[in-house]
Amino acid sequence: MELAKVGSLVDCCIGIVVVEEIMGGFWKLRSNNSWRKNVSFLMSVGLLLLFLCQLSLATVHHQRISGSAGDVLEDNPIGRLKVFVYELPGRYNKKWLKRDPRCLTHMFAAEEFVHDFLLKSPVRTLDPEEADWFYTPVYTTCDLTPNGLPLPFKSPRVMRSAISYISMYWPFWNRTEGGDHFFVVPHDFGACFHYQEENAIERGILPVLKRATLVQTFGQNHHVCLKEGSIVIPPYAPPEKMQSRFIPPSTPRSIFVYFRGLFYDIGNDPEGGYYARGARAAVWENFKDNPLFDISTQHTSTYYEDMQRAIFCLCPLGWAPWSPRLVEGVIFGCIPVIIADDIVLPFADAIPWEKIGVFVPEKEVHNLDKILSLISLEQVLEKQKLLANPAIKQAMLFSQPTLPGDAFHQILNGLARKLPHDPHIYLKPGQRVLNWSEGHKKDLKPW
Amino acid sequence: MKANGGVHRLTRARSKIQYGCNLEQIADGTLRSLTIPVSRLTVQSMLCFISLILGFQFTREATIFAGNLQHGTVSNTLSSFNFSANIRSGIRSNFAMQISQTLGNGSDVFGTLVRSILPPDPVVSELSESKKPVVWQHEILVRPWPHPDPLEVMQAYGLISRIQLEQRQIHGIEDWKPIIAITPTFVRAFQALHLTALMHTLSLVPGPVTWIVIEAGGVTNETASLLTQAHVHRLLHLGFGNSMTPGLEEQPLLETRLRIEGLRCVQEHKLEGIIVFADESNVHSLEFFNMVQEVNWFGVVSVGMLGHASFGEPMEYDIGALHEGKNEEQGSHQLSGTILRFEPQVQGPVCDSMGKLVGWHTFDGFHLEDRVFKMPDKSHEGRLEWAGFVLNARAVWEAGSDEPVWLDSWLNWTRSSGDKNLPDIRSILRDEKRVKLLGGCGHQVLLWWARMEAHANISYPSNWALDSPLEIVIPARSTPWTDMPKGQPPLPHLPTPSLLEAVTPAPTPSRRKGGNRVRGRDSKLKHLRHRQDPLKGKVTDDRRNPGSSRGS
Numbered sequence A: 001m002e003l004a005k006v007g008s009l010v011d012c013c014i015g016i017v018v019v020e021e022i023m024g025g026f027w028k029l030r031s032n033n034s035w036r037k038n039v040s041f042l043m044s045v046g047l048l049l050l051f052l053c054q055l056s057l058a059t060v061h062h063q064r065i066s067g068s069a070g071d072v073l074e075d076n077p078i079g080r081l082k083v084f085v086y087e088l089p090g091r092y093n094k095k096w097l098k099r100d101p102r103c104l105t106h107m108f109a110a111e112e113f114v115h116d117f118l119l120k121s122p123v124r125t126l127d128p129e130e131a132d133w134f135y136t137p138v139y140t141t142c143d144l145t146p147n148g149l150p151l152p153f154k155s156p157r158v159m160r161s162a163i164s165y166i167s168m169y170w171p172f173w174n175r176t177e178g179g180d181h182f183f184v185v186p187h188d189f190g191a192c193f194h195y196q197e198e199n200a201i202e203r204g205i206l207p208v209l210k211r212a213t214l215v216q217t218f219g220q221n222h223h224v225c226l227k228e229g230s231i232v233i234p235p236y237a238p239p240e241k242m243q244s245r246f247i248p249p250s251t252p253r254s255i256f257v258y259f260r261g262l263f264y265d266i267g268n269d270p271e272g273g274y275y276a277r278g279a280r281a282a283v284w285e286n287f288k289d290n291p292l293f294d295i296s297t298q299h300t301s302t303y304y305e306d307m308q309r310a311i312f313c314l315c316p317l318g319w320a321p322w323s324p325r326l327v328e329g330v331i332f333g334c335i336p337v338i339i340a341d342d343i344v345l346p347f348a349d350a351i352p353w354e355k356i357g358v359f360v361p362e363k364e365v366h367n368l369d370k371i372l373s374l375i376s377l378e379q380v381l382e383k384q385k386l387l388a389n390p391a392i393k394q395a396m397l398f399s400q401p402t403l404p405g406d407a408f409h410q411i412l413n414g415l416a417r418k419l420p421h422d423p424h425i426y427l428k429p430g431q432r433v434l435n436w437s438e439g440h441k442k443d444l445k446p447w
Numbered sequence B: 001m002k003a004n005g006g007v008h009r010l011t012r013a014r015s016k017i018q019y020g021c022n023l024e025q026i027a028d029g030t031l032r033s034l035t036i037p038v039s040r041l042t043v044q045s046m047l048c049f050i051s052l053i054l055g056f057q058f059t060r061e062a063t064i065f066a067g068n069l070q071h072g073t074v075s076n077t078l079s080s081f082n083f084s085a086n087i088r089s090g091i092r093s094n095f096a097m098q099i100s101q102t103l104g105n106g107s108d109v110f111g112t113l114v115r116s117i118l119p120p121d122p123v124v125s126e127l128s129e130s131k132k133p134v135v136w137q138h139e140i141l142v143r144p145w146p147h148p149d150p151l152e153v154m155q156a157y158g159l160i161s162r163i164q165l166e167q168r169q170i171h172g173i174e175d176w177k178p179i180i181a182i183t184p185t186f187v188r189a190f191q192a193l194h195l196t197a198l199m200h201t202l203s204l205v206p207g208p209v210t211w212i213v214i215e216a217g218g219v220t221n222e223t224a225s226l227l228t229q230a231h232v233h234r235l236l237h238l239g240f241g242n243s244m245t246p247g248l249e250e251q252p253l254l255e256t257r258l259r260i261e262g263l264r265c266v267q268e269h270k271l272e273g274i275i276v277f278a279d280e281s282n283v284h285s286l287e288f289f290n291m292v293q294e295v296n297w298f299g300v301v302s303v304g305m306l307g308h309a310s311f312g313e314p315m316e317y318d319i320g321a322l323h324e325g326k327n328e329e330q331g332s333h334q335l336s337g338t339i340l341r342f343e344p345q346v347q348g349p350v351c352d353s354m355g356k357l358v359g360w361h362t363f364d365g366f367h368l369e370d371r372v373f374k375m376p377d378k379s380h381e382g383r384l385e386w387a388g389f390v391l392n393a394r395a396v397w398e399a400g401s402d403e404p405v406w407l408d409s410w411l412n413w414t415r416s417s418g419d420k421n422l423p424d425i426r427s428i429l430r431d432e433k434r435v436k437l438l439g440g441c442g443h444q445v446l447l448w449w450a451r452m453e454a455h456a457n458i459s460y461p462s463n464w465a466l467d468s469p470l471e472i473v474i475p476a477r478s479t480p481w482t483d484m485p486k487g488q489p490p491l492p493h494l495p496t497p498s499l500l501e502a503v504t505p506a507p508t509p510s511r512r513k514g515g516n517r518v519r520g521r522d523s524k525l526k527h528l529r530h531r532q533d534p535l536k537g538k539v540t541d542d543r544r545n546p547g548s549s550r551g552s
Helices: A004-032 A035-060 A094-099 A110-120 A155-169 A172-176 A197-203 A238-245 A275-287 A303-307 A327-330 A360-372 A377-388 A391-393 A408-415 B016-030 B037-054 B056-071 B076-083 B092-105 B105-116 B150-171 B191-203 B221-227 B251-269 B285-294 B324-330 B410-416 B497-502 B520-524
Strands: A083-085 A133-134 A182-184 A215-218 A257-258 A293-296 A310-316 A333-340 B177-186 B209-216 B234-240 B275-276 B283-284 B298-300 B303-305 B315-319 B337-339 B348-351 B359-361 B366-368 B370-375 B388-393 B445-450
Touching: A004 B366, A083 A110, A110 A133, A110 A182, A110 A408, A155 A172, A155 B315, A172 A182, A182 A303, A215 A408, A215 B177, A238 A327, A238 B016, A257 A303, A257 A360, A275 B285, A293 B285, A303 A310, A303 A327, A310 A327, A310 B150, A310 B191, A327 A333, A327 A391, A333 A377, A360 B150, A377 A391, A377 B150, B191 B221, B209 B221, B209 B251, B221 B234, B234 B251, B275 B285, B283 B285, B285 B445
Parallel strands: A083 A133, A133 A182, A182 A215, A257 A293, A257 A310, A310 A333, B177 B209, B177 B275, B209 B234, B303 B445
Antiparallel strands: B275 B388, B283 B445, B298 B388, B303 B348, B348 B359, B366 B370
């Protein structure tokens, strides 16, 4: 947030002034003790304290704003904004899909479905002059390995090529250098375009996207790959598949804690300690014998049904902090236990996640059973009531066909909340801010 | 699925520079024989300086070098330095693997040493050449005693049960109508059997239950003592009329009279809810009580009939003919056998394809003890069990305006039915087709009548409490050599080995006279097989561990 930057600048100035005052005070005290010198010394001490307080407040300030559930979630974006969809040639979108239709079913399918939705939505405008936001349909996560995992190595080049295309054929990119454009980048680490955290941090966000708004699934505070002003969305989970597996709500919830998934990633992390920052391994080692914890790596065909019979569902981080388990937990009414430090959850300004889920710091994972059994009944019932709210369930799904309040509408709401645009994003004609030769050498090759 | 190193407690290195300098001291120490103090200082400072620039990488190499020299494997040292170029690649996850692979067998110490060294804080590693952002290895925190704390487990289970209660209240049937169960009973041998079962069923109903028990011949202490265990919302124990006749023919009539007395009680107290005729010998499924909640005024259910009476003539069927299309080609596969085919033992409504009631399926008399009892009165043929009917309690109140037209008023019905000719409750209906068909009109049978009954006048221990000991049919097993001085003959009635296998033997005292061998036929009993030596005077209860001390 810009406010935070200004605030920190002010803090720095105050700090310098205070330090100077203190030094001056000490010098003066040495010479002669008069009350005036004492007063000035006390004042400087007071200013120092104020400076420290401001500093502490600045560090506590998070990006997460707790919205009241149901208030902003049910806003109707139609009429509040207009989106222009660029028509890119098929090699940026349709060809990828034709090559591999699995792109429509994996957890990164949000980019395809958002494109599809915007083409049919009433917020779409065919007149770019009246548009508030511009959308570029480029599928950067559709280059899949035979196993189905997306390879991000070509993605920066594809993105750069798409942007150079739109800047060539339409004047709107150059008008703001992307200030009123948004892109959907649902990859592991967003626009850093890598699946390994070290490499992603090293690359950073693609420089040409520096001024654009990013709609991504990754969210972690104080991380390079989360740009300020990004909209965090849930990963894609197939709505029909989940909604066809409901069991009667009167089925008693008899599982205390439920989790299915990997605890150790032998292939990529044979020693342990890297995958999930050791948190998943700690859960396994501590609670594999605990009767309250139904945790295992075995793939079961009754996964969705079991989640509906569980009270708490663990959502620990993996290689990236986000996972589709959050979506599944919300849909099936299982309270998510989020074990990922500093994570930013989807639509965090609209959904008060602290009231819905349980957040466990990674260093407290070994006390998970104590933490969960100490939650009072009223709190659990309150959380279950919030989860039963259909607005939240709707907000997590990319429904086909689209329904009011679903994830698409939440994205539009988020974009609408950022309007009106700051007039500073509009550049003077001929002014250039972005450096197109910035970035990794390999990324600069044209695609 | 666990990694090899996953279970180890991995600790973080403190200060890299300090550690590095310490190692350099170790390295220097090994070269002490070759150095003089001044050059030692210069080497130390040089190594410190280099480590500052190169970072942890150098300290690892130094460790390996030092370790190698300690173990005196010079060739390994050389090979490790050859791989130093690979080591500097900065790929941490491969690092330990490479080292442990290259160092080979004698390097288990190295393996653990290397794994316990963690890369340092990212701040310090920025000084390294590669300048890659570091994602470091984290400690897997394991509690020293990971077993669950019993108090926490109790709290968690308490939480689960409370949540389930809330769930039932929210998602269960809304507006649970109270159940009024009317049960006629009388003191007899099988009363305890039936009444206890019914009592437990009614206690499990998730909702308020008013249980009206009407006893023939007045309230008795025996029945009252059986009913003390009942967990129902309200219990009314009434007595009425004469005691039950011994003959089986008269029983249904008396029971009907008792039920009508129960209905009168409902009318008196103006009880609200759904009246269920829960006979003693009925077995209800809990789903039945959920099903009857749908009743507005009058409902019918199908009742299954269970008993050991003859069900009908067995019929022979050619099984081959059943698989018509399949076996014709196969020719030789003509299976034939007998299927005992019985009529479905269900009494209840029958509907047409539109789901409307067209008739009733019932039996021509009822069977008990392999005898068919025809009803004494012709008008009672085709009598349906009371248990198959469920009605709203308001139907038996004084005639109110909200009663439907097709339901006869209670007073009219009791007045019209004489003393002898008490029909079943169907006669209260003016229009039978208006009843509510529960359970899919005969699809679901959630209620059974177990026709298992003793005569009313057989004797049995009252309250099923035995005063005097029973007659011994099988004497208890005992060994012939217990506490008897030598010379005395063994006890007369020793059990034969065949009985031994059938009866679980009592634990034998292990004291034995020396030299008495176990009989060959007893060799099946394992604990005796091992006893060849005289005992030490220990008493064994545990058959599995001969000679072990008592208890565990």
